[in-house]
Amino acid sequence: MLPFSFELIARDGNARAGIFHTPHGDIPTPIFAPVGTQATVKAVTPDQLNEIGTQLVVANTYHLYLRPGADLVAEMGGLHQFMQWPRPILTDSGGFQVFSLAEMRKIDDDGVTFKSHIDGSTHRLTPEKSIEIQEKLGADIIMAFDECAPPYDRAYSQRAMKRTHTWAERSLRAHTNQDQELFGIVQGGSFADLRQQSAETLTALDFPGYAIGGLSVGETKPEMNAMIEVVNGILPPGKPRYLMGVGAPDDLVNGIQRGVDIFDCALPTRLARHQAAMTRRGRMNLLNAAYIHDPRPIDESCNCYTCQKFSRAYLRHLIVAKEMLAATLVSIHNLNMLLDLTRQARQAILQKCYNEFSHLWLEDLGKL
């Protein structure tokens, strides 16, 4: 049997339910993947991730390359062993972080030279180097090296897209490890014709899966949804589609409706560290004085550990008292909320009622 395969189970309109088979287990899709940037989903243990039904974790190549280094991770048996996450892992290519975090970056057609945001040391990433690092890290799903452009600069977007295509070919050639599946990344900014060109070019390269990059970077939500529609209208239906860095609940609902299978985002854990709980009715600022005496959990219908046990009054107390447990408990809830959303979306697709599901969610999300 092949180590990887993507099985489409059901469709409802453009929404899809599938199973992505990987060497570290099956991923039911659509799915939300928590982000473990530095080989840890912030403030949450692997046991706690497992308890809320996490299927896939995303780690960041740029961060792990700089610290602790890909060689060390490889020496410790690879990412699964190092961070003790036994299920599937995906790493990005480092491209996005080089463009958003690194300092004094200098880009040319061969690759990018940049200074580390940690200690100012100089480094160079190329498609070949990114693949080499990702092979050392050992995730199940890895990404082609790409350049992400700001949304509204057409010339920049076009240049970055062309570079991304050349780099996609080089990433494909550099990739040798059969235990890892390499996805290509569609770019093209907010320009439908560029997105179309990018999706067509990458489809021709016959990657086993595709990511949609460069969205949720400043464009409007209707623009994002329009780009997803253009791209998913071209990408081969039998292969998994991953919308990178998108994790707002309405974006998940809209993305799934347009045929996205995989999402990842640091939003739920970042919000949790800033006292915001994600609920079906919108974001809840737990510091709000309204919760001082509130004995209810964040969400009475939620079955996560946090909601089964702790009151809003207690969570607010932990936040006011600057207790680390607040970040842990709210992270568990926020992650479970997005996982529940994708679990319910999958059920709705299987039951052919995704439109209704989508309407109800989008209506509810504005209610708080």
Add this chain to the structure above:
Amino acid sequence: MLPFSFELIARDGNARAGIFHTPHGDIPTPIFAPVGTQATVKAVTPDQLNEIGTQLVVANTYHLYLRPGADLVAEMGGLHQFMQWPRPILTDSGGFQVFSLAEMRKIDDDGVTFKSHIDGSTHRLTPEKSIEIQEKLGADIIMAFDECAPPYDRAYSQRAMKRTHTWAERSLRAHTNQDQELFGIVQGGSFADLRQQSAETLTALDFPGYAIGGLSVGETKPEMNAMIEVVNGILPPGKPRYLMGVGAPDDLVNGIQRGVDIFDCALPTRLARHQAAMTRRGRMNLLNAAYIHDPRPIDESCNCYTCQKFSRAYLRHLIVAKEMLAATLVSIHNLNMLLDLTRQARQAILQKCYNEFSHLWLEDLGKL
């Protein structure tokens, strides 16, 4: 059946093994109690505390009185419900914190006026007020209000001790809730005759249990051990003895040898937040470069979640990368280490080999 009773199961020299029956469950003694100052053991969930076999948690009256307030905790159903810790809880009287944390304190024979370390607001604690707060918090075991003196000032120690005795009587009179057991606190600094006088006076007051306060506050370890010997030679053998604020492994071994049943200390969780792991062979600074490539757990013989799963290399990476998970994982280990120590001590007492146990531990602790 009485809600509380203390059952002595075995003795080996002065060391004792017992069971302390409380309304929220039985506490096997000797036992170490993790500290949950602000109604949370820092960075650790109640589930994780339960997994390592925690029997008793200590919370701080001073902190909870100031934030979120005893009335709020009572309104939320008391500490057990508020922090979701279903087993026994002990609260201190607030005395020690008023003397060590509060600002501009003014003490008189009736009580203490002080300014909050949080917002500078003025408050007053008296024995009656401390008991009232502790009754609202609802712990199983509560403490008489006391004054803790620095170790070497005889006049101060004597004055504080006498005040502590008057306050002990007033605390007894103020205490009405039969679901809570009130312990008296022995003071007397580093002066054997004062300690003797304090133990005798409090014994005459017939508390159901006794705490030894004002130790581990600057005196030497031999002085601390000498004071414990004096006090435990006088306290009634059939009642539990609690050595407050002591949690170094050698102090536990020595305290148990001298007849102490209960210990609490913030040390294991505080060390964990400062990259120090506690082991049978001494403290391990996980930032040490020696651990960069070390695939072993903190302690290969430890059965905690952290040691069953994670390498020193990974823990060091989390610390260097300033990831909160480090504090959680090392706290779990450090707490389990002290709980294991008291579990093993209990077995040694039951098997009448505590001396051997004590020798081996004290020898090992210096080895790292």
